[in-house]
Amino acid sequence: MSRPSVFGRALIGIYTRVNRRTPWHKLPFLFGLFNLIALRDQLREDNLVDTRTPGGVGLAPGVALADAPDDERRFRTADGSFDDLSDPDMGRTGTRFARNVALDKVWPGTPEELMTPNPREVSQRLMRRDQFTPATSINLLAASWIQFQTHDWFAHGREDHDDIEIPLPEGDEWFEDPMRIPRTKQDNTRTDADKDLPPTYLNINSHWWDASSIYGSTAAKQKAVRSFVDGKLVLKNGQLPLDPASGVALTGFSENWWVGLGMLHTLFTLEHNAICDALKTNHPHLTDDELFGIARLVNSALLAKIHTVEWTPAIIAHPVLKVAMRANWWGLAEEKIHRRFGRISKSDVISGIPGSAHDHHGAPYQLTEEFAAVYRLHPLLPEQLEVRSLDDGSLLDSMEFQEIILLNAQRVLEGPQEVEDLWYSFGTQNPGAVQLHNFPRWLQDITLPDGVRLDIAALDITRDRERGVPRYNEFRRQLHLKPAATFQELTDNPVWAKELEEIYGDVEKVDLQVGMHAETPPKGFGFSDTAFRVFILMASRRLKSDRFLTDCYTEEYYTKTGLQWIADSNMRTVLLRHFPQLGKALDGVPNAFVPWNVSTSRTAPAAAAAVAGQHE
Template identity: 25%
Template sequence: MSRQSLSLRFPLLLLLLPPPPVLPADVREPVPVNPCCYYPCQHQGVCVRFGLDRYQCDCTRTGYSGPNCTIPELWTWLRNLLRPSPSATHFLLTHGRWLWDFVNATFIREMLMRLVLTVRSNLIPSPPTYDSAHDYLNWESFSNMSYYTRILPSVPQDCPTPMGTKGKKQLPDAQLLSRHFLLRREFIPDPQGANLMFAFFAQHFTHQFFKTSGKMGPGFTKALGHGVDLGHIYGDNLERQYQLRLFKDGKLKYQVLDGEVYPPSVEEVPVLMLYPRGIPLKNQMAVGQEVFGLLPGLMLYATLWLREHNRVCDLLKAEHPTWGDEQLFQTARLILIGETIKIVIEEYVQQLSGYFLQLKFDPELLFSVQFQYRNRIAVEFNQLYRWHPLMPDTFKVGSQEYSYEQFLFNTSMLVDYGVEALVDAFSRQSAGRIGGGRNIDHHVLHVAVEVIKESRELRLQPFNEYRKRFGLKPYTSFQEFTGEKEMAAELEELYGDIDALEFYPGLLLEKCHPNSIFGESMIEIGAPFSLKGLLGNPICSPEYWKSSTFGGEMGFNIVKTATLKKLVCLNTKTCPYVAFRVPDPDQDGEPAVERPSTEL
């Protein structure tokens, strides 16, 4: 064989040789762990990764210094020394009624209210910082209103465990977790006395800004107003608003049934409403929020606010006969926004807090301090507010008791009973306790399952990291967290470490304050979101908070004196028992009374 032929065949011969062995990597050399998975930066310091295994904490304006932002500056140290713990503050605010009766009658009330508002609101970053697509500051998080904001960035994707570095490599099954720890065994009423009128108000009110986009994913919202804009009354877009408007005297469309005003039917106003197939269009009511046909309690509030809007339009028309439809509509909307915020702060939040300090809605309290009048709804706030333990086992109206199957999408109940009868019934039936676990009815347990799945898709940081972010001490054990041994042992078996406990289960399973609707974390994390969203509304700003905004002193006074009782009794023929708490025993049999003609 010639040398030339050998040289041509040599590359082919190489292909027949066995491949060289692949040498295994040195198992003794560990794979570098993203250092930010350890959450090393304390006190709102920002973790920035360098290379594979190095990091730096940005402690700018945290009041702390050092490699991990743990060394307090002098003023920070003094402030921490003098500041009472959240549990001590809660105890003071919920005990000593005689002392608070004195405080509420003096200027001290306004001083404390200003302190509450500023301290709580300062915990919420403004402008917004992160979103579900960006774990770092960026222009998209600020400018794209389709995103929910985030208080903490998501867990880095390359961490050893789903919660960072602590806990097991696989989180417990969401269905198993919900059934074992959240499913109701026996109805536990709210010890603070909240009722179904409160529960339905919570759902109705929050559905104007909690509208997760099903197409885009759990990090996105369709409620681009990000606050109290009453999109659940007027619609979340101009097309829907125009379909709901009468375009005469500023009013909304309505229908009259048995001599009473109700929202129009979908047959008359063809907007999208989510009803089951088979329900005739004439029996479906058209309102601003497409899901309100689900519960008669939600449509009850939709009816009340419809009547209130048209009532306010009549009052404005009488005062301003030269105004056109658009100005009457827009001014009435601003008045209703003010009424909503007033009722939420002074009655709804008051009931929720259990405080003896009488809360006050007065935007002028913040005019002398630095405050930003804008808001962005956070994904954590959306998760936190899934309060389905409020729902009872059955719904009682008069002598009748309705199961979920009979109550959901019941299109005739509101008209058959009338607004007054439903208000009275819902005001007298207890809502459930939210915290402490094992109090969600099986009909709505699927909501909790979906929330847990959403939180994992969003990669929310552990419960303890959120406690630290809002100035609370992290729990050191499951027993400290639950206040008992059995559930603590079961949770430890599932999660492996208290620092791996998830956000939503943490909020619902935490031990409750004594005689309280939920635990410390729900109050301390939820209150800042709520108050910043309410007082950050434009109508609370110095530019808006004046009589001319609301059509003069008459409209301004409607806002300043708004109550839940007025909302109901100025829009019904009789005035039933109405409150956010069940009546005291001596009130239980009070009959309905005739309502005044115009104002209470």
């Protein structure tokens, strides 16, 4: 746990009282900004909970900077080890998820509690999409981006021959009764010292923000994606080659593959190779391994920057949040000062986190089960992808999502339409709103490449219960929020309140996912204030704990070329670097994750109405 400064404790005390009457997002701008700083300090103090074996049993010994092997000191390792040299196992592939809530609140329920209410009934009656509700302030690229990032951050394994059985509600036409959901893979690193700890689970990716979705989280996967020429990654005619083992693209992490992921993986593979070209031109002495290692540092930092100052302000369109997220990267002194003078203060509040001193705030760095839970944003996905022409906006094809996912994705990526048309289509189509009754129907009956057939909505509910993620009201208590006393207090929608009461009976039993989707979000928010509490805490932590984004964010590690590349780049410049044909669609667009310009030749009434809807 992290102890705030005297000023920080005073700020927490003041805003704890203020927030009893007025939430942060309804305060005047400056008061709201300081409220967020106080909330982050409070969460750092109370909500970073270590789950590693007491006493550090089995952890690798630390090494001094001068004694670390050169590759482990200078570059990110494949599995994330040695990011913290004093604790080389911290954040490594195959280490435990931590928690953002007290450990006595994360024991899984009894088998009866696991089924109450029935997850399949919750899926069908509360989550199932009745009619597509769009999120009009963002584009479909925002939806594919967040899956691209979560594939970098976390993934749980699953047991092959051990299922959770869900009895079907009366009249349910699922193909088998009971419905079967594979259990989360058990933690095989537990020892006798863990006997008093709740169940723990392992992250099969590295915990660091290291672009492992592109580069892989194992040495074998990293070797497979490298060309070993000039530091570059493997591409074939501008596309990712197919992995013969899986049938999908060869990349760092390709589970739950679809066209949106394929586009982003390809884009940032191209970006890696472009960074290598720039590095080789300006630093011709660098070896293949050095070019690869530095380009990975640059590429992963750029991804973190884009997520921090572009994606997050797009999906949380609140003035205070825009300043706060930009301050995470550049500080309150802002970008212009930073670009002209560099850091003007050691404080990350004044001059941003990159280049500041790293700090774990009292707990070893791990991603958390609660972080994974609040990033389940499946309602963002629509039912169809409309492929439109970049030239004139005309409809080229309308594809059901079943046609563009898993093994079908490559057919689309290599299909007759131009890749620029796909980018334009993602830039101009809206994703779904994150709310009840907007979960994609196609995800409620999906067959994975290994033959497992799942209802992902029922799986989401079951996973939180299985892993001991508290239900909605207890989650809010743990995150210093007032719980809902009634169903009517939980949601402003009276129809939803009645449905929730019919299904749950007791407001204390409402699942986290359901409560977050029913909750009325703050103005401009794409998701609930409840979920946002975890974001406040973990957004800065993922930067502040990483030495490659703090102590080692220097020319020694990145080169002057690399740091300048990050400073000069954003999502828009990355797109235009590799697909300059998108210039007209992106001209004047302030953020690549909001709707792009629609071609002016789309003059039919229906097209005009679509444009109006996108810019409400």
